[in-house]
Amino acid sequence: MQLKVAMVGPFHAEPAIGGVEQHVHHLSDALEKEGVEVERWSWKVPQGGSGNIRGCSLLNLGKVFAETDADLIHLHSSAIAFSLPCGLGKYERRAIATIHAFYEPMLEEGLKMKAMGLALGPMYEAALRKTRNIAVSRYTKKEAEGRGIRVGRVIGSGISIEELKHVEESKELESDILLVARLNKQKGVFDFIEAFSGIAYKCLIMGYGEKGAEEKVKALASEKWIKFRIRPSREETLRAMKSTKVLAFPSRKESFGIVGLEAMAFGKPVIVYDEAGGPLDYVKEGYNGRVVSSRPDALKIGAADMIEDEKLMEKMRKNCIETAKAHSWEKVAKKVKEYYESVIEQRGPALFYRKR
Numbered sequence: 001m002q003l004k005v006a007m008v009g010p011f012h013a014e015p016a017i018g019g020v021e022q023h024v025h026h027l028s029d030a031l032e033k034e035g036v037e038v039e040r041w042s043w044k045v046p047q048g049g050s051g052n053i054r055g056c057s058l059l060n061l062g063k064v065f066a067e068t069d070a071d072l073i074h075l076h077s078s079a080i081a082f083s084l085p086c087g088l089g090k091y092e093r094r095a096i097a098t099i100h101a102f103y104e105p106m107l108e109e110g111l112k113m114k115a116m117g118l119a120l121g122p123m124y125e126a127a128l129r130k131t132r133n134i135a136v137s138r139y140t141k142k143e144a145e146g147r148g149i150r151v152g153r154v155i156g157s158g159i160s161i162e163e164l165k166h167v168e169e170s171k172e173l174e175s176d177i178l179l180v181a182r183l184n185k186q187k188g189v190f191d192f193i194e195a196f197s198g199i200a201y202k203c204l205i206m207g208y209g210e211k212g213a214e215e216k217v218k219a220l221a222s223e224k225w226i227k228f229r230i231r232p233s234r235e236e237t238l239r240a241m242k243s244t245k246v247l248a249f250p251s252r253k254e255s256f257g258i259v260g261l262e263a264m265a266f267g268k269p270v271i272v273y274d275e276a277g278g279p280l281d282y283v284k285e286g287y288n289g290r291v292v293s294s295r296p297d298a299l300k301i302g303a304a305d306m307i308e309d310e311k312l313m314e315k316m317r318k319n320c321i322e323t324a325k326a327h328s329w330e331k332v333a334k335k336v337k338e339y340y341e342s343v344i345e346q347r348g349p350a351l352f353y354r355k356r
Contacts, residue, residue: 001342004037006068008061008083009076011042012081013050019258020077020100023157030158037339039070043078050133059127061086061115072096075131079126090129093347095130096274096340099140101255125149132343136256136338137278153339156281157258158332159324172238175227176201177303178244180237180259181251183209183217184231188273189252190220195250195296197224206232206240242266242323245313246303254278254293261327264288264320269313282327289318 009024018167021044028038034084037177040053041064047055051095056064061083066072075083075097078307087096103121127148133153135141183185189205196203205221205228214230221228229236241247247263247270256278260270272279273294290306292298306313 002035002037002054002108003072003337003344004039004070005031005273005340006041006064006070006073007066007076007200008041008056008073008079011040011053012044013053019157021169023100023256024076024280024321026158026160027336028331030329031041031337033330034333034337036333036337037070039068043066044280049337058082059086063092070094074098075127076100077178078120080131081120084130086211088130092130093332095131096134096343097128097138098134099128099144099255100136100138101140102143102147104346106289113229124342132337137281139253139277139280142307152343154334155332155334155339156278157261158327158328158329159182159258159261161265161300162326163224164238164262167235167238167242167266170236171243173204173229173236173240174202174243175240176245176307177248178202178246178263179205179207180238180263180326181205181207181249183207183213186252187254188248189217189240191250191296191299192248193220193224195248196226196303199300199304201304203227204240204244206237206313208232227248227288241268244268245307247273248299248303249279250294250296250299251276251279256281260289261324265324267317267320269306269316269320271299271306273299280317282323288316288323332346332353 007024007028010021011024012021028040029040037276042057043052043056043058045053045303046053049055058078065087068296073095080097103124125147133151135144135154138154141151141154141159179192183189203226217331241263246269249260249270249272250346252275254277263270270289272283272291274291275294283289290302293303
C-alpha cells in the first residue's frame with residue numbers, strides 16, 4: 001500500500017518567502033512525485049482549508065492527530081511545540097519532526113518574538129524528546145544533541161531548480177553585494193551595513209522583520225547610502241539574487257540558510273562567517289564562496305577580494321551551480337522517503353493506523 005504522510009506545517013495558499021514555508025511546500029510536492037501520498041495541514045490558511053491544504057488550529061492539533069489516517073505525522077515549526085499539550089504522547093509512535101531551528105529569544109529584536117521564544121521554547125524541546133527527528137544541518141544536529149535531543153538523520157533543505165530557471169535579471173535590483181535576510185542582529189544585517197558603508201560597490205538589503213527592526217534598518221541604510229527593499233515579494237527577491245555578483249550571508253548560528261543555495265543556483269558565490277552554522281555544510285572556502293572571521297571588516301575584505309578577481313569568480317560560478325544541483329528537492333525527497341521507511345521498519349507494524 002502507498003505510504004501516506006500528514007505534513008503539518010506553515011503552508012500558505014501561495015508559497016511564502018520564509019525558509020520553513022518554502023521547505024514544507026516543495027518537500028510535499030517532491031514526495032508526491034516519489035509516490036508518497038501527502039496530506040497537507042496548516043494553521044496559515046482558513047479553518048475550512050485552501051485548495052489541497054487543510055486548515056487546522058495550533059491550539060487543537062489533537063484534531064489532526066485523531067482525524068488523519070496517515071502512516072506518519074511529520075511536524076514542522078510551531079506545530080512541534082503545540083503538539084505537546086495537544087496529545088502528542090498518544091501519537092508519538094508515528095510522529096516525526098524536522099528541526100529547522102531552536103527558539104533563541106535573546107537574539108530577537110522585537111518583544112513579541114522574544115516572548116514567543118520564551119513561551120514556546122521549552123514545549124518545543126520537550127516535544128522533540130518524544131518524536132523521531134530530522135535535522136536540517138550538522139550544526140542543528142549538534143545543537144539538538146547538546147540539549148539532550150536525539151537526531152535520526154541529517155537532511156538539508158532543497159531548492160527548486162525548475163522554478164529558478166525562469167527567473168530574469170533586473171536592472172532596478174542590480175547590485176555588487178546583496179543581503180537577503182530577516183532583519184535582526186543574528187542574521188547579520190547590522191554587520192552588513194557597517195561593512196559596506198561608504199564603499200564604491202553597489203549594495204542592496206532585502207528583508208523583513210519586526211516593525212521596529214525594519215525602521216532601524218531603513219534609517220541606518222539610508223544614512224550609509226545603502227539601498228534597501230523592505231518586505232519584497234518572492235519574485236523580487238529571486239530577481240535580485242540573479243542580478244547580484246555576490247551574496248553576503250553574515251548570519252551567526254544559522255540552522256541551514258536556503259537563500260545561500262538559491263543564490264548558488266544562479267552562479268553567485270556566497271560569503272559567510274565561520275560561525276555561520278548550517279551554511280558551512282555547503283559553502284566551501286575558495287570553491288563556491290568565502291568563509292571569513294565573524295567581523296564586518298573581514299566580510300568587507302572577503303567580498304572585495306572575490307569581486308576584484310574575475311578568474312576566481314568565474315571558477316566559483318561554475319562550482320556554485322554544481323553545488324546547487326546536488327541539493328534539488330527531488331534528491332531531498334528521496335532521502336526523506338528513505339527515512340520514513342526506516343522509521344516504519346524500526347517501529348514495526350503497530351505504526352500503521354490506516355484501515356486496510
